[in-house]
Amino acid sequence: MKFRLLVLGLLCLPLAQGCSLFYPAPVKLAEEKAFYDPYPSALSDDYFHSPVGDLAGHYPSGWLQTNIEHIQPLENVAFVYTDSIRSWALTLIEIPGSASLRRRYDQDGLLAVAEESINIHRSKIEGFRLERNPEVFTQYHRPFANYEISRGPDHILHSRYVVFTTGVRFYELGMVQLRQTAPAGPYLSNYRLLQSVIGSLEGVPSR
Secondary structure, eight states, X not given: OHHHHHHHHHHOOOOOOOOOOOOXXXXXXXXXXXXXXXXXXXXXXXXXXXTTSSOEEEEETTOEEOOOTTSTTOTTEEEEEEOTTSXXXXXXXXXXXXXXXXXXXXXXXXXXHHHHHHHHHHHHOTTOEEEEEEEEEEEXXXXXXXXXXXXXXXXXXXXXXXXXXXXSOEEEEEEEEOSOOSSOOOHXXXXXXXHHHHHHOBSOOOO
C-alpha cells in the first residue's frame, strides 16, 4: 500500500497550466552531450514498448515491471520498472500534446516540453526543488531535453527526467528515487543507467 501511494503521488498527471520559464530562442542543441557516462552492459536484452508501439528500448537488467493498472488515474503512464528493493523507479509517461504545448514546441522545441513536465511535477510533488535547469542535447544525433529535481522536506530524494518526441507524441522518461536507502544514494549511478536507456531507444527521430 505504501509503495502504491508513492507511485500515485509521483505519477498522477493532471494537465498543468503554469507560468512560462521564458526560455531564449532560438535554442541550439549541444552535440552529443551525454552528461553521464552510460552503462550499456547494465541493460536487459528484453524490450519495453510504448502502448501504441511508436517507441521501444531496453530497461535496466534485473528491474521488474510494476502492475499499475489498478492505480487511478494513471492513464498517461506507460510503465513503471523498479529495482529489486523498490528504491528507484524507471517511468515512461506520455505528456498530453495539447494545442498550447504544440504551439510552444514550435517556438522553443523540447524546452517547452520540459517546462510542461516540470509544471506537472511541481503541481503534485511536495517539497519540489529544481536542481538542474532544463538543457537540450543530442545522443546518437537524436534530440532530448533533461532536468533534475529533488523533493521532500530535506530534499533527499532525487529524480532525473528526459523528454523527447517520436514525431507525433511527447514522452518523459524518468529515473525516480522512491525512498532513501542506507547508505544514501546512489543517484549518480542510476542517472548513468538512465543515460544507457536513452541510448537504447528506438523511435526517436534524428534531428
